[in-house]
Amino acid sequence: MSDDFRIExxxxxxxxxxxxxxxxxxxxxxxxxxxxxxxxxxxxxxxxLLMRTAAGTKLTELVINAAVAVECDGREGDxxxxxxxxxxxxxxxxxxxxxxxxxKHLETWLPSDKPIYVEITPRELxxxxxxxxxxx
Numbered sequence: 001m002s003d004d005f006r007i008e009x010x011x012x013x014x015x016x017x018x019x020x021x022x023x024x025x026x027x028x029x030x031x032x033x034x035x036x037x038x039x040x041x042x043x044x045x046x047x048x049l050l051m052r053t054a055a056g057t058k059l060t061e062l063v064i065n066a067a068v069a070v071e072c073d074g075r076e077g078d079x080x081x082x083x084x085x086x087x088x089x090x091x092x093x094x095x096x097x098x099x100x101x102x103x104k105h106l107e108t109w110l111p112s113d114k115p116i117y118v119e120i121t122p123r124e125l126x127x128x129x130x131x132x133x134x135x136x
Contacts, residue, residue, distance in 0.1 A: 004132070005131065009128055010128060014127060015125050025042060026038065027051070027068060027069075029058070029061045029062060029065060036058075036061055038058050045119070048121045049085065054115065066088040068086070070085045070120060071083070079129060079131055088123065089120045
């Protein structure tokens, strides 16, 4: 018996379905050539992602450089997956947008005050599935 490894590219629809199912990932930013990465909660909102944050390093870096990547991955049994969304982030700044976003009940993993909504508009979306098992 030998190990069987397989990698499959995910369709855009499969990537969105995975992002819609998952709620936790990592946000990657780079300012002045220095990369940074943050754990984030998010939800799929239309054709993009929505997250909440508070004033601090993450928000400052998003304002300086709106180009971001969000990575979401997971594993179950002999299958793993990884979805990467590259795009641009913007602070939701109007009261009507914020009110509408509050209705989506975007929760953070740890209870904290994160009153600022950030919308991430995709430019590129890709995903892969990884299979590991025994060949018969």
